[in-house]
Amino acid sequence: MSSLKPYDAVLLLSFGGPEAPDEVMPFLENVTRGKGIPRERLAEVAEHYLHFGGRSPINDENRQLLANLREQLAAAGAGDTPVLWGNRNWAPFTTDVLREAHEAGARRVLTVVTSAYPSYSGCRQYREDLADALITLSHEGRSLRVDKVRQYFDQDGFLQPVADSITEGLRSLPAGARIAFVTHSIPDTMENASGPEGNAYTQTHLAACEAVAARLGVETVPEWDLVYCSRSGPPSQPWLEPDIGDHLKQIKQAGATGVVVVPIGFVSDHMEVVFDLDTEAEEIARELELPFVRAATSGRAVEFAGSLAQLVLERAAAERGENPERPSKAGPGAWHDVCPANCCTNTRNPDRPAACGVDWVLPIDRTAEAQAGARQPEASR
Incomplete structure (x- = not known):
């Protein structure tokens, strides 16, 4: 059988x-x-x-x-x-x-x-x-x-490839680089209704980010944040923030020497990754003169x-x-x-x-x- x-x-x-x-x-x-x-x-x-x-x-x-x-x-x-x-x-x-x-x-x-x-x-x-x-x-x-x-989101095969890719990316950046975990933004109303008790979308993302950070093969884990991309609703509708572009400007102003951008919310490289991150976010980082590395997704x-x-x-x-x-x-x-x-x-x-x-x-x-x-x-x- x-x-x-x-x-x-x-x-x-x-x-x-x-x-x-x-x-x-x-x-x-x-x-x-x-x-x-x-x-x-x-x-x-x-x-x-x-x-x-x-x-x-x-x-x-x-x-x-x-x-x-x-x-x-x-x-x-x-x-x-x-x-x-x-x-x-x-x-x-x-x-x-x-x-x-x-x-x-x-x-x-x-x-x-x-x-x-x-x-x-x-x-x-x-x-x-x-x-x-x-x-x-x-x-x-x-x-x-x-x-x-x-x-x-809590499985070894999802978490470990991301951690390995971040570790590799950090080696190419100077001390003082930060990690930006990125996921697809959703309306606040959808976030409030996610999971059986609400707010599970952000809670499970944060749990995955913490688990990945704990697996990094570096002596000191850099500062990290969970940020968002691909907002598509009208300006009057609240969506999860901050946007990755705004975040890059904020960490540059705060003294970051580089950034590893991690599409933690995505299983594979699809349009939100290759356009919103690899194209738009990287262009913002270039304009800011902020060294930029994009970590791999786990899908392959x-x-x-x-x-x-x-x-x-x-x-x-x-x-x-x-x-x-x-x-x-x-x-x-x-x-x-x-x-x-x-x-x-x-x-x-x-x-x-x-x-x-x-x-x-x-x-x-x-x-x-x-x-x-x-x-x-x-x-x-």
């Missing part, structure tokens, strides 16, 4: 991104649908992608991660379980991938999301898209159960895929009724497997269905039910 039973497949689920100039605007329209983002703002963001030939780096990053995850699961004796790849906002789309998995015989799927932290955009929105896909497939008479591994590291593989094995064991170890190397302890009802609330539409939570019940389409032989589709826990 495969060590991943009762699961028939693993789904690596990511954000998605365009791979050609003519895909940029349709992709951005998918990302922002229903959010009332002005067309001129989309055109402005499109220029970021066109700066790189209209191709986001995220897809190639995910292809490498997919290959690494398959290798790590095979090494653990689970190579007979298919590992699939789907996206929220661009091909291969989640619904299409799950439909193909069902056609291939899968009835239970375990999802690994390429977001390490709890928040609406980093967790619940993926769960909502999974719910949409399951409802669509139910209408087609396809019964699937989908679960999701826990958040992994074999150790990272190894940690994801262990989380997959852990969840499968738990579903078989075993009692697996649940290691956590940052924060107060391992994150939950199944999201509570009030976890990372959708403040715009709190009643929108979200899979992989205790309150998730798949609506039954009676026509599909009849086509499926009156079998009620299974609900994801």
Whole structure:
């Protein structure tokens, strides 16, 4: 028996991104649908992608991660379980991938999301898209159960590659350099609703930053801060601050001799990293004459895929009724497997269905039910 039973497949689920100039605007329209983002703002963001030939780096990053995850699961004796790849906002789309998995015989799927932290955009929105896909497939008479591994901001394979890259970067900078951990800014309202009790987005980021700082191979750990990038809301709406550009100016004025910029909030190099940090933030540092090093993300590291593989094995064991170890190397302890009802609330539409939570019940389409032989589709826990 495969060590991943009762699961028939693993789904690596990511954000998605365009791979050609003519895909940029349709992709951005998918990302922002229903959010009332002005067309001129989309055109402005499109220029970021066109700066790189209209191709986001995220897809190639995910292809490498997919290959690494398959290798790590095979090494653990689970190579007979298919590992699939789907996206929220661009091909291969989640619904299409799950439909193909069902056609291939899968009835239970375990999802690994390429977001390490709890928040609406980093967790619940993926769960909502999974719910949409399951409802669509139910209408087609396809019964699937989908679960999701826990958040992994506290895992060795996520933390250690970042620490190693920072250590290397510090060696190239003079004494007095600082560390700027950077993550995607979100609205204050989303931060207040993140996790089951609120503020989990910043709390888990700070826990990861502290764990990484403790792993640095340097005699004296430099001063570090958690700062933000990629704000996109209107000026009237409060978002998490300070912005990385403002922060660089502040630390230069305070006497910093250099900076290692660490995209701690990102699993892989995608547009917010290669444009907001590698392009805009580096240009600001150059103008300030502030030596600048950008640390690597964990996504391509074999150790990272190894940690994801262990989380997959852990969840499968738990579903078989075993009692697996649940290691956590940052924060107060391992994150939950199944999201509570009030976890990372959708403040715009709190009643929108979200899979992989205790309150998730798949609506039954009676026509599909009849086509499926009156079998009620299974609900994801």
